[in-house]
Amino acid sequence: MNKKTKKSLIEYSVIGAIILTLFATGLHTEVIGFMQRGLLVTGIMNPDLEQKAESATAEVATINSNPKADFSMNLINSKGEKVSMEKFRGKVIFMNIWATWCPPCIAEMPGINKLYNDVNKEDVVFIMLSVDQNFQKAIDFNKNKGYDFEVYSVDGQMPQMYSSQSIPTTYVIDANEKIALTHLGMGDYDTKDFKEFLLDLK
Template sequence: MTRDKFSFKNIPGWVYTLAIFGVLYATGLHTEVLGGVQRLMLATGLKNADIPTAIEPATPATLTATTEPMAGAGFQMTDLEGKVVAFESLKGKVVFLNIWATWCPPCIAEMPNIQRLYEKVGSDKIAFVMLSVDQKGMDKVKKFISKKGFTFPVYMPASQMPEEFSSPAIPTTYIISPEGKIVAQQNGMAEYDTPEVIEFLQKLAK
């Protein structure tokens, strides 16, 4: 009776794949790897953000006439220094609100292009709110942001999430006009560092 000699060539490919994903999951690197793959997808331009093709820029008259509460009225946030910020304090500005989490690969995939957008539109009339919904505390979020070198404003909920910002999935992004109205919503990851989005935000802010 002869024994078959062991050979790695006889191991099915799916076993290797399973083993690799097992190691990535055990080390916590799976989120980064998946995020990297999805970032490449964004680079193709197939997932550019959807924005309205026509807008009505805010004017002092329309801002004064607007008496309805802002989307997210009453919502409280905490920045990474522990300061509580009222979402309503941003009324009068264009708000780019992105809901994300450190464990979400699509969130990680789109964050570099949001950082580039933040750097390009730099304006005191446009507020970025990167709202983390992580449940494991602020320290994890601070470490993640520091490691990545992101400089956009990051917050965490300090009160119940408003119904207007409820979404079946993350990331979800909302663009809110100076009058406090949601004028664009993107469910899922997207490429925001585009001429179209930059122009849209700047026109809203005029």
């Protein structure tokens, strides 16, 4: 075996060991999410607010021209309290479906947390809806990251209209109880345009 081949084998072994370690410790999600955060900075993944009332595109979808939202969903928060979505009827709702094992979800979380801290909680309700099988993982993740929003899990069945093959998926419901926007995939919500969009839905 020549020196060049030996060096290549050592390099591949080190890379392989790093990758295995990341997967074994669960840190691969964080690392991939961090890299995907760079994509968010470009703005190419942002929700298309101009097409919110038009038909679906690859990244942004609006279902059936602003249908009425389904408020029959029951939730459980991080304290174990049961919360009916009915409680939020008449408010603007930012609902994000996510999981701790989903790198794009992790990538968009810092921006969502900034958005949460920048808007009036009387005007906009945040439902950060975890689909982790073990909800405690979502609770621990949120606490470890120091995010300020509450996390929820579905208590029972999720209404069909919120079922998505893509996570993260974000729904925005206006004060008239209609779906104003559905965004499939990650997005940067910490923008001036998006904040104005939310406030216009009151």
